[in-house]
Amino acid sequence: MASLKVPASVPPPHEDAEQLHKAFEGWGTNEGLIISILAHRNAAQRNLIRQVYAEAHGQDLLKDLDKELSSDFERAVLLWTLDPAERDAYLANEATKRLTSSNWVLMEIACTRSSHDLFKVRQAYHARYKKSLEEDVAYHTTGDFRKLLVPLVSAFRYEGEEVNTMLAKSEAKILHEKISDKAYSDEEIIRILTTRSKAQLNATLNHYNNAFGNSINKNLKEDADNDFLKLLRATIKCLTYPEKYFEKLLRLSIKKLGTDEWALTRVVTTRAEVDMERIKEEYHRRNSVTLDRDIAGDTSGDYERMLLALIGHGDA
Amino acid sequence: MASLKVPASVPPPHEDAEQLHKAFEGWGTNEGLIISILAHRNAAQRNLIRQVYAEAHGQDLLKDLDKELSSDFERAVLLWTLDPAERDAYLANEATKRLTSSNWVLMEIACTRSSHDLFKVRQAYHARYKKSLEEDVAYHTTGDFRKLLVPLVSAFRYEGEEVNTMLAKSEAKILHEKISDKAYSDEEIIRILTTRSKAQLNATLNHYNNAFGNSINKNLKEDADNDFLKLLRATIKCLTYPEKYFEKLLRLSIKKLGTDEWALTRVVTTRAEVDMERIKEEYHRRNSVTLDRDIAGDTSGDYERMLLALIGHGDA
Numbered sequence: 001m002a003s004l005k006v007p008a009s010v011p012p013p014h015e016d017a018e019q020l021h022k023a024f025e026g027w028g029t030n031e032g033l034i035i036s037i038l039a040h041r042n043a044a045q046r047n048l049i050r051q052v053y054a055e056a057h058g059q060d061l062l063k064d065l066d067k068e069l070s071s072d073f074e075r076a077v078l079l080w081t082l083d084p085a086e087r088d089a090y091l092a093n094e095a096t097k098r099l100t101s102s103n104w105v106l107m108e109i110a111c112t113r114s115s116h117d118l119f120k121v122r123q124a125y126h127a128r129y130k131k132s133l134e135e136d137v138a139y140h141t142t143g144d145f146r147k148l149l150v151p152l153v154s155a156f157r158y159e160g161e162e163v164n165t166m167l168a169k170s171e172a173k174i175l176h177e178k179i180s181d182k183a184y185s186d187e188e189i190i191r192i193l194t195t196r197s198k199a200q201l202n203a204t205l206n207h208y209n210n211a212f213g214n215s216i217n218k219n220l221k222e223d224a225d226n227d228f229l230k231l232l233r234a235t236i237k238c239l240t241y242p243e244k245y246f247e248k249l250l251r252l253s254i255k256k257l258g259t260d261e262w263a264l265t266r267v268v269t270t271r272a273e274v275d276m277e278r279i280k281e282e283y284h285r286r287n288s289v290t291l292d293r294d295i296a297g298d299t300s301g302d303y304e305r306m307l308l309a310l311i312g313h314g315d316a
Numbered sequence: 317m318a319s320l321k322v323p324a325s326v327p328p329p330h331e332d333a334e335q336l337h338k339a340f341e342g343w344g345t346n347e348g349l350i351i352s353i354l355a356h357r358n359a360a361q362r363n364l365i366r367q368v369y370a371e372a373h374g375q376d377l378l379k380d381l382d383k384e385l386s387s388d389f390e391r392a393v394l395l396w397t398l399d400p401a402e403r404d405a406y407l408a409n410e411a412t413k414r415l416t417s418s419n420w421v422l423m424e425i426a427c428t429r430s431s432h433d434l435f436k437v438r439q440a441y442h443a444r445y446k447k448s449l450e451e452d453v454a455y456h457t458t459g460d461f462r463k464l465l466v467p468l469v470s471a472f473r474y475e476g477e478e479v480n481t482m483l484a485k486s487e488a489k490i491l492h493e494k495i496s497d498k499a500y501s502d503e504e505i506i507r508i509l510t511t512r513s514k515a516q517l518n519a520t521l522n523h524y525n526n527a528f529g530n531s532i533n534k535n536l537k538e539d540a541d542n543d544f545l546k547l548l549r550a551t552i553k554c555l556t557y558p559e560k561y562f563e564k565l566l567r568l569s570i571k572k573l574g575t576d577e578w579a580l581t582r583v584v585t586t587r588a589e590v591d592m593e594r595i596k597e598e599y600h601r602r603n604s605v606t607l608d609r610d611i612a613g614d615t616s617g618d619y620e621r622m623l624l625a626l627i628g629h630g631d632a
Contacts, residue, residue, distance in 0.1 A: 119435065122472045132474045135511040146503070154470035156438045158448045195451040
C-alpha cells in the first residue's frame with residue numbers, strides 16, 4: 001500500500017504549475033509550497049503538471065527545480081517528480097557510473113519491480129540514454145557480479161501464481177548442493193534465481209527450508225562473508241520479502257554514523273507510491289519506533305518535511 | 317519487403333470465416349479455398365478472421381484446421397495463421413523440447429526480430445505457456461550454449477543508429493584477442509554480441525575487418541569446427557545480414573538429400589510478411605535460379621501451393 005496522500009480535491013494541473021512557478025519567483029524559493037504541491041500528487045498528476053509547465057514556460061519543471069533547490073532536498077524532489085520508469089532508469093544509470101556505481105541499486109530495481117515495470121524501465125533507458133540497460137550493466141560489471149546482474153536486469157519473469165512442486169523440490173536440492181560446495185556463483189544458482197517466477201522461487205525456498213532445516217540465507221551466512229555473498233542474500237530477500245529488504249535498508253541508512261541520505265531518499269521516493277505502508281509496519285515492528293519518528297530525528301529542514309510528507313506523516 | 321500479396325479488395329472477415337467453414341464441410345476438405353483466403357491476408361486480417369470464426373462457430377479456427385489438414389501443409393497453414401508473436405513463442409517453445417530442440421531456432425528468433433517484436437514474443441510466451449521464455453531456454457540448455465542463448469533471448473537491444481567509434485575499435489580488438497586465443501565462449505565475446513545495438517555491432521565488425529584483414533566469421537572458421545562455433549557464426553550473420561542467413565537456410569533445406577520441410581516452412585511463414593522479397597533477391601543472386609522455381613521443384617501438392625502463395629508467386 002502506498003503512503004502518498006493525495007487530497008480529495010486536487011487543483012487542475014495548470015494551477016499547480018502556476019503555483020510552482022510562483023514558488024521560484026523573487027528572492028528565495030518557497031520550499032513549503034513546492035512540498036505542499038508535489039509531495040501530494042500521484043505519478044499521473046505530476047506528469048500532467050510537468051507537461052503543462054513546459055507548455056506555459058518553455059522550460060522543463062525539473063530544470064527549474066534543479067536551479068532553485070539544493071543538496072538532499074533537491075535530490076528528493078527531483079527523484080520524486082520523475083515518472084517511476086524514468087526515475088528507475090536514472091537510478092540504474094547512476095549505478096553503472098564509476099563514482100556512484102552500485103550493484104545493490106541495480107539488483108534492487110531488477111528484483112523489486114514487477115516484470116512490466118522493469119520492462120518500462122528498459123524502455124525509458126533506451127529513450128534517455130540511447131543504449132540498453134543490460135548493455136551498460138554488462139559493460140560496467142565483471143566476474144560474478146556481471147553473471148548475476150545482467151540476467152537480473154534482463155529478466156521478464158512470469159507473474160502467475162502457478163507453482164510446480166516437483167520442480168521446487170528438485171531445484172531446492174540443486175541450490176543446497178551448490179551452497180554446500182560453496183559454489184555460490186554456480187550457473188545453476190544464477191539460473192534459478194534469475195529466471196524463475198517469484199511464486200515458483202518462493203515454493204523452492206520454502207522447500208529448501210523444510211528439507212534442509214535452515215533458510216537458504218542462513219546457509220549463505222555460514223561462510224566467510226564477501227560482497228558477492230551479501231548481494232546474493234539481498235537478491236533473495238528482494239525477490240521474496242521486499243518489505244523486509246527495504247526496512248533493513250532504511251534502518252541501516254538511518255542508524256549508521258551519519259545518515260545515508262542517498263539510500264534514504266531512494267527508498268522513500270521509489271516506494272511512497274507502491275508499498276511504503278507495509279515497509280512502515282515492518283519498520284515499527286523491527287525497531288519499536290515508527291519510521292516517521294526516526295526520520296524526524298535524523299534529518300532536518302525541507303528535506304525532513306519532504307520525506308515525512310511522502311511517507312504520509314500528518315495531514316495531506 | 318514482404319512477399320505476401322493481399323488483394324486490393326478484401327472480403328469482410330465474417331465472409332472469409334464462412335468460406336473457411338465451408339471448406340471444412342462434407343467429404344474432404346477444400347484446400348484450394350483455404351490457401352486462396354489465408355495465404356492472402358495479413359496478420360491483422362487473419363486475427364480478425366480467427367475472432368469472427370470463434371464467435372460464429374464456438375471453436376478456434378486453428379483447432380479446425382488442425383483437424384482437417386495434415387503433414388507439411390498443415391504445419392505451414394497453422395504456423396502462418398498464428399499471430400507473429402504467438403507463432404514465434406510456439407516455435408521457441410518447440411525448440412526447447414527434447415525431440416524438437418534447436419539452438420538455431422532460438423538464436424534465429426532472438427536475433428532477427430526487432431527488439432519490440434522479441435518482447436512481444438516474451439509476452440506471448442507468458443500467456444501461452446505460463447512460464448518465461450528465458451526460463452525455458454536456461455532450463456533446457458547447458459554450457460556454452462546456455463551462456464549465449466539466455467542473454468540473446470532476454471535482450472532488449474537499443475535500436476537507434478548512433479555509433480560510438482571509439483567503442484567499436486576497442487571492442488573489435490577484444491573480439492580479435494579472444495578469437496586468437498580460441499576463447500570462443502569468453503564472456504566478453506558473449507557480452508558484446510548479446511548486448512550491443514545492431515548498428516554498434518556492425519561498426520565493431522566493420523572495424524574488425526579493416527583492422528585485422530579478415531571478417532570475424534572467416535577467423536571463426538579457421539579452427540576445427542564444432543556446433544558452438546557454427547552457432548556463433550550464425551548469430552553474427554543473423555545480427556548483421558539476416559537476409560543472407562535466411563538465404564543459406566533455404567538453400568540448405570532445399571538442396572539437402574530430402575528437403576528439410578521443417579526449416580523451409582519456418583522461414584517462409586515467418587518472413588513472408590517481413591523481408592521475403594530481399595531474401596528472394598539474395599537467393600536468386602546466390603543460386604542463379606529463383607526461389608519459386610526451387611520450391612516448385614522440391615515440394616508438391618497443397619504444400620507447394622501454400623509456400624508459393626506466401627512467397628508471392630503468380631497472382632494474388
